[in-house]
Amino acid sequence: MSVHATPASPAFLADAIAALGNLLGNRLSTGQAIRDQHGTDISHLPPAAPDAVAFAQSTQDVAEIVKICARYGVPIIPFGTGTSLEGHITAPLGGVSLDVSQMNQVLAVNTADLDAAVQPGVTRKTLNTYIRDTGLFFPIDPGADASLGGMAATRASGTNAVRYGTMRENVLALEVVTATGSVIRTGGRARKSAAGYDLTRLFVGSEGTLGVITEVTLRLYGIPEKMAAAVCSFDSLKGAVDTVIATIQAGIPIARIELLDDVQIGMLNTYAKLGYPAKDTLFMEFHGTEAGVKEQAEMVQAIAMDNGGGNFAWTSQAEERSRLWQARHDAVWANMQARPGWGIWPTDVCVPISRLAEVVLATKQDVVEAGIIAPVVGHVGDGNFHLTVLMKPDDPAYLAKVEAVNDKMVTRALAAGGTCTGEHGIGVGKMKYMAAEHGESVAAMEAIKKALDPQNIMNPGKIFAVPGAAVRH
Amino acid sequence: MSVHATPASPAFLADAIAALGNLLGNRLSTGQAIRDQHGTDISHLPPAAPDAVAFAQSTQDVAEIVKICARYGVPIIPFGTGTSLEGHITAPLGGVSLDVSQMNQVLAVNTADLDAAVQPGVTRKTLNTYIRDTGLFFPIDPGADASLGGMAATRASGTNAVRYGTMRENVLALEVVTATGSVIRTGGRARKSAAGYDLTRLFVGSEGTLGVITEVTLRLYGIPEKMAAAVCSFDSLKGAVDTVIATIQAGIPIARIELLDDVQIGMLNTYAKLGYPAKDTLFMEFHGTEAGVKEQAEMVQAIAMDNGGGNFAWTSQAEERSRLWQARHDAVWANMQARPGWGIWPTDVCVPISRLAEVVLATKQDVVEAGIIAPVVGHVGDGNFHLTVLMKPDDPAYLAKVEAVNDKMVTRALAAGGTCTGEHGIGVGKMKYMAAEHGESVAAMEAIKKALDPQNIMNPGKIFAVPGAAVRH
Numbered sequence: 001m002s003v004h005a006t007p008a009s010p011a012f013l014a015d016a017i018a019a020l021g022n023l024l025g026n027r028l029s030t031g032q033a034i035r036d037q038h039g040t041d042i043s044h045l046p047p048a049a050p051d052a053v054a055f056a057q058s059t060q061d062v063a064e065i066v067k068i069c070a071r072y073g074v075p076i077i078p079f080g081t082g083t084s085l086e087g088h089i090t091a092p093l094g095g096v097s098l099d100v101s102q103m104n105q106v107l108a109v110n111t112a113d114l115d116a117a118v119q120p121g122v123t124r125k126t127l128n129t130y131i132r133d134t135g136l137f138f139p140i141d142p143g144a145d146a147s148l149g150g151m152a153a154t155r156a157s158g159t160n161a162v163r164y165g166t167m168r169e170n171v172l173a174l175e176v177v178t179a180t181g182s183v184i185r186t187g188g189r190a191r192k193s194a195a196g197y198d199l200t201r202l203f204v205g206s207e208g209t210l211g212v213i214t215e216v217t218l219r220l221y222g223i224p225e226k227m228a229a230a231v232c233s234f235d236s237l238k239g240a241v242d243t244v245i246a247t248i249q250a251g252i253p254i255a256r257i258e259l260l261d262d263v264q265i266g267m268l269n270t271y272a273k274l275g276y277p278a279k280d281t282l283f284m285e286f287h288g289t290e291a292g293v294k295e296q297a298e299m300v301q302a303i304a305m306d307n308g309g310g311n312f313a314w315t316s317q318a319e320e321r322s323r324l325w326q327a328r329h330d331a332v333w334a335n336m337q338a339r340p341g342w343g344i345w346p347t348d349v350c351v352p353i354s355r356l357a358e359v360v361l362a363t364k365q366d367v368v369e370a371g372i373i374a375p376v377v378g379h380v381g382d383g384n385f386h387l388t389v390l391m392k393p394d395d396p397a398y399l400a401k402v403e404a405v406n407d408k409m410v411t412r413a414l415a416a417g418g419t420c421t422g423e424h425g426i427g428v429g430k431m432k433y434m435a436a437e438h439g440e441s442v443a444a445m446e447a448i449k450k451a452l453d454p455q456n457i458m459n460p461g462k463i464f465a466v467p468g469a470a471v472r473h
Numbered sequence: 474m475s476v477h478a479t480p481a482s483p484a485f486l487a488d489a490i491a492a493l494g495n496l497l498g499n500r501l502s503t504g505q506a507i508r509d510q511h512g513t514d515i516s517h518l519p520p521a522a523p524d525a526v527a528f529a530q531s532t533q534d535v536a537e538i539v540k541i542c543a544r545y546g547v548p549i550i551p552f553g554t555g556t557s558l559e560g561h562i563t564a565p566l567g568g569v570s571l572d573v574s575q576m577n578q579v580l581a582v583n584t585a586d587l588d589a590a591v592q593p594g595v596t597r598k599t600l601n602t603y604i605r606d607t608g609l610f611f612p613i614d615p616g617a618d619a620s621l622g623g624m625a626a627t628r629a630s631g632t633n634a635v636r637y638g639t640m641r642e643n644v645l646a647l648e649v650v651t652a653t654g655s656v657i658r659t660g661g662r663a664r665k666s667a668a669g670y671d672l673t674r675l676f677v678g679s680e681g682t683l684g685v686i687t688e689v690t691l692r693l694y695g696i697p698e699k700m701a702a703a704v705c706s707f708d709s710l711k712g713a714v715d716t717v718i719a720t721i722q723a724g725i726p727i728a729r730i731e732l733l734d735d736v737q738i739g740m741l742n743t744y745a746k747l748g749y750p751a752k753d754t755l756f757m758e759f760h761g762t763e764a765g766v767k768e769q770a771e772m773v774q775a776i777a778m779d780n781g782g783g784n785f786a787w788t789s790q791a792e793e794r795s796r797l798w799q800a801r802h803d804a805v806w807a808n809m810q811a812r813p814g815w816g817i818w819p820t821d822v823c824v825p826i827s828r829l830a831e832v833v834l835a836t837k838q839d840v841v842e843a844g845i846i847a848p849v850v851g852h853v854g855d856g857n858f859h860l861t862v863l864m865k866p867d868d869p870a871y872l873a874k875v876e877a878v879n880d881k882m883v884t885r886a887l888a889a890g891g892t893c894t895g896e897h898g899i900g901v902g903k904m905k906y907m908a909a910e911h912g913e914s915v916a917a918m919e920a921i922k923k924a925l926d927p928q929n930i931m932n933p934g935k936i937f938a939v940p941g942a943a944v945r946h
Contacts (some may be wrong), residue, residue, distance in 0.1 A: 201674030
């Protein structure tokens with residue numbers, strides 16, 4: 001069994017676009033610039049423009065758009081902010097990009113229940129700004145200010161996952177328009193349920209291939225009374241990772257624990273005129289009461305000292321804390337500026353933390369041997385790390401080297417019991433690793449895909465390789 | 474669309490039993506006592522014995538048993554400890570009970586990664602005994618010493634869920650034998666992944682209707698340095714619930730927060746000669762460092778005082794802490810002894826915590842008006858509560874009253890945005906509420922069921938109502 005797909009026939013496509021135009025008026029665009037923008041994410045992958053872009057303003061809009069596309073067999077590609085990293089929003093088979101960015105209302109905030117319902121185009125920063133006065137916050141923070149619908153669709157995470165989990169743990173319920181245009185609700189506002197299949201978790205991470213997310217109900221958290229940040233550099237990567245392992249084993253509820261390797265620290269020092277030792281370094285954050293964060297910081301400091309950490313510095317001053325996290329956030333800009341005119345290819349894997357040091361070290365060795373430039377940053381509490389490869393433009397030989405390093409990194413992560421992507425998703429870029437990671441489970445995923453989207457119109461050409469399909473470039 | 478099922482034809486059933494006998498020898502039983510035992514759980518529902526019981530000792534056994542049953546269209550009912558509460562392990566359409574209790578090996582414990590892999594027949598207490606010397610523990614604690622395979626299949630939780638989550642959050646990966654006898658692995662040992670559909674979460678809570686779980690990889694946690702327990706009684710249920718809401722909003726990482734209503738406290742006092750005030754009462758537990766648990770307890774004490782709590786007492790002495798949790802554990806025995814010769818019907822719902830007080834109070838009013846006896850206990854931090862109805866034997870009028878109270882409780886929970894079951898599952902007993910809770914989503918669940926089990930041989934007659942099926946009694 002496998003998932004097949006073909007572009008819509010030109011006549012059907014034209015009929016679909018005409019019907020969508022009748023429905024949406026000037027909220028349907030076939031202009032080249034809009035189409036190109038919607039076929040381009042921030043990955044290294046080649047863009048692929050859709051045939052048209054439909055701007056939805058309501059669940060009803062989405063349902064009508066899907067019904068029209070279903071009638072004519074036209075692919076639908078959900079689009080939020082376009083910040084995906086593996087080609088999720090490209091249109092390799094053409095079709096209609098369904099832009100939900102105008103569905104940007106916060107629908108409800110329940111402070112007693114610590115939850116909120118949002119339309120899919122609300123971004124994570126918009127939500128946090130909206131709820132700031134409630135004393136609550138939403139912790140999931142991928143690099144971009146992504147839409148919450150897109151974050152649910154790609155099972156996003158970020159720097160807070162070690163304490164607060166990922167979108168997997170923080171989406172309570174969804175409203176979804178299925179491939180037939182039905183509107184279903186998965187889950188509810190109860191914190192837990194044992195009533196039937198967990199459709200919420202099935203749609204989270206399904207990358208638009210099973211339906212279009214039109215509403216997201218999220219868990220919120222109380223803003224901690226106190227937050228403190230710490231930084232510590234290590235003589236060895238193993239010392240840094242062992243510090244993380246011991247911290248988690250001790251049950252210290254660390255909120256963030258980020259690794260930046262010596263290469264990354266060097267680029268950051270150059271970019272932001274920082275004076276960090278050019279060593280493997282941990283950036284950390286503690287959440288709790290005033291006494292609690294002090295105790296956590298001192299416990300982790302002791303653990304770090306036992307593992308070769310030096311210069312452990314911690315602070316609960318807001319300004320210094322902000323400076324540290326600004327530096328972490330600047331990493332990607334530092335990398336882009338390190339080679340002006342070059343691009344970047346961010347890729348990630350995730351492994352059991354006991355295997356993290358060896359997988360990172362072997363990957364760094366590959367990077368050196370290949371002669372490419374690729375700093376490492378990692379959400380090390382989860383065993384998740386990124387290789388942010390600097391991409392020399394128009395150099396097929398360099399690209400081939402990068403692809404080989406990426407292949408080896410994924411293969412090594414899978415051999416260590418890990419996954420080909422901890423948080424970026426499969427999209428187009430990592431389809432080739434699905435069989436190696438999941439084996440016979442891919443057949444079960446494909447059976448579900450076929451059951452819920454028999455025409456394969458929901459974001460076709462993503463997650464599952466499409467054998468023999470006439471992919472357009 | 475709906476899920477149909479019929480019992481196997483008598484000739485095919487006989488062929489299947491003969492083939493299973495050849496495979497398993499004396500590990501296949503058709504004796505009446507064994508069959509009856511495997512068709513009876515601890516619910517109030519009528520037992521329904523399978524035609525045979527097959528004892529598996531390996532994944533290979535399970536795969537072979539499933540292949541034989543698939544060939545002859547014979548239902549398969551996975552069986553762990555038989556402690557389900559909604560008829561999950563009964564055989565309303567006959568077939569083969571697949572007993573995995575002899576698959577009871579702990580396969581791996583990874584202390585650095587805080588995970589363990591177990592066969593499905595390992596019980597939660599066995600696992601915790603096995604890992605005691607590692608300084609780690611597994612927190613999910615339903616009332617029974619259930620098998621971890623069964624706990625995964627029913628998405629179990631318990632008293633620690635407010636801090637540590639349920640089986641949904643704590644199963645990292647599964648090995649599953651599908652309806653065709655294929656062996657698949659879902660997930661891996663990485664803490665997070667964005668690689669494809671979340672099959673792990675799909676099988677967790679699927680109650681054996683999509684496949685047989687043959688291995689479970691679980692998250693473990695460090696045993697806290699210090700644990701403290703507290704008890705506090707309230708003049709009003711609302712005061713108790715508001716204490717919980719404020720505690721969680723404040724970000725206090727409370728490990729357990731359990732409600733016992735005035736009726737339950739009264740029965741416990743009688744049973745165990747305790748002297749608690751017969752009021753709505755919270756039992757609590759705090760995990761952390763010595764300073765941390767003291768701080769948590771004092772903060773919650775202040776919140777409780779603001780909400781009409783009296784006699785707040787907390788202790789970190791192991792003996793007193795054990796006495797408190799023994800009392801909580803004894804609740805079910807106290808209830809059974811309150812009316813010798815009667816049975817119990819434990820039922821549960823879960824609602825957004827802001828609605829908990831009103832739903833519990835209205836339910837207690839229904840109980841009084843119906844003239845039935847039904848104390849309330851609740852995992853109140855999750856908005857989950859149980860009505861433990863004392864069941865008068867052989868009294869159809871009493872049974873009808875209980876059914877009416879249960880119906881009203883579920884209807885009220887759904888109207889409040891909750892679920893018909895927080896942790897007991899659907900099984901046979903709550904099938905009738907699936908449509909009211911999930912609406913059009915049930916069709917998506919049925920499509921998945923049909924895609925993965927087209928013959929409907931995996932635990933048929935559970936979760937989905939079987940219209941027109943010749944159910945045997």
